[in-house]
Amino acid sequence: MITATDSGTAPADSTATGDGRGAVILNGITKRYGDQVAVDDLSLSIQPGEFISLLGPSGCGKTTTLRMIAGFEHPDAGDIRISGTSVMNVPPYRRDVNTVFQAYALFPHLSVAENVAYGMQQRRTPKAEIRERVSSALDLVQMRRFGDRKPTQLSGGQQQRVALARALVNRPAVLLLDEPLGALDRQLREEMQLELKLLQSRLGITFVFVTHDQGEALSMSDRIAIMRAGRIEQLADADTVYARPTSAYVAAFVGQQNFFRGEVVESGAAVNSPHAVVRGAGTALAGSSQGEAAVRPEYISIEAADATGAASAANTASGELIGVAHLGDTMQYLVRLGDDQSLIVRRPTPDAPVLRTGDQVTCTWAAHHVLLFPNDDSAEQGGYVAPPTA
Known part of the structure; x- marks a missing residue:
């Protein structure tokens, strides 16, 4: 076979x-x-x-x-x-x-x-x-x-x-x-x-x-x-x-991803985006000066900004909660990190935190959930989805 x-x-x-x-x-x-x-x-x-x-x-x-x-x-x-x-x-x-x-x-x-x-x-x-x-x-x-x-x-x-x-x-x-x-x-x-x-x-x-x-x-x-x-x-x-998608194109087309673009740092193990340094735990980006890091919405935790649970997280981003949607078995949160990027978070409904639009929140995720790719601007021609903006 x-x-x-x-x-x-x-x-x-x-x-x-x-x-x-x-x-x-x-x-x-x-x-x-x-x-x-x-x-x-x-x-x-x-x-x-x-x-x-x-x-x-x-x-x-x-x-x-x-x-x-x-x-x-x-x-x-x-x-x-x-x-x-x-x-x-x-x-x-x-x-x-x-x-x-x-x-x-x-x-x-x-x-x-x-x-x-x-x-x-x-x-x-x-x-x-x-x-x-x-x-x-x-x-x-x-x-x-x-x-x-x-x-x-x-x-x-x-x-x-x-x-x-x-x-x-x-x-x-x-x-x-x-x-x-x-x-x-x-x-x-x-x-x-x-x-x-x-x-x-x-x-x-x-x-x-x-x-x-x-x-x-x-x-x-x-x-x-x-x-x-x-x-x-x-x-x-x-x-x-x-x-384990082999490219940013596949990662974007199958399921939904949050993408962070920026300079490749930490010997290829992270991408320094305008809103977070996103670290991965897999294969480093060798020979690339610019890259993108991807993390799926279901792998991200969210809590009020004044909570203390994010202290030890490998990856952290903070922003304003601008949308909450009930999807049945999950709750979906839309967090504005800045004028040019928002973050989608999904949590199982029974464990989802009670948050309201306008709250300041902190989002965290583990390095082993991060995928790192070289920049792939041409992927937009084939269905690549850029990070949602508010």
Whole structure:
């Protein structure tokens, strides 16, 4: 099995991955639209039965990559192998993949069962086999009792299940999903995330899932490929990309971070920002004069400025509390450190201090929760979020 590396790219010779049914190997694929490079020399090995997400902001190349696997776009360079066979000259309808889009594209004049059966009817599959496979596919998505209904009589979540059944009924080696949950409301989207992962685990089909929603990727994926400007910035499991991002871009895109920018000091172990000297406990910044330190809101403690608990903290910043929000299981505080930066703090609701807007507060956090990176101004082009300002 290929192990994800910090670079997030698979070796050019991907034979170690194996050529089992459902394996997908992208080897140096590039796609240009005129002068614009949408996908740039991208290599990736996907294991049979793996749930992998391509995550990134609009324009990063994730959907183009998915469309090249599906055969809807053709790479200008490189090779794509599915189940051990190159598909470079294979049309979409002959590839052992199916695609589920955000727009479900169900035929409104056909029943649910007829929608699911449509592809097999075009292939002249025997009627008895069609009935059996349609029933099985609808059972998988818990929609058999709705088989006689028209799509307009279904909710958005039910229509999405039908679209999944239509894709799964052909028993593809790889299922490609292009932001299929984007049209659903939050509660239904979260329910469908669980159902999708359970369905994939039960079927053992390779899922390649495209999304710009980090929550979807974190909750479902075996691995996440975070994309930036047509390349993979980091490829790893959810725990790794969240706790050990390899760049400021990944740190900002996955979860939420507070960033402090400034001069690198203390032999590369700290960043001297205008509002705090932020010290880390990990790898020092070697050879960088300017850097940025990142700390997640949930790792920061907050208390009234006249409290005594901050005396021994490695990192401290003080300011005015300008906002308090109840998020259910957490309380969120917004602290203005100065005219150019604010700090977001989140504490579990049962343990959250009682503070009011206008209070002077002190924020503290441990050095081992700090991530240090070289300055990366260009990351703003790919979804990098600068510190919030008041």
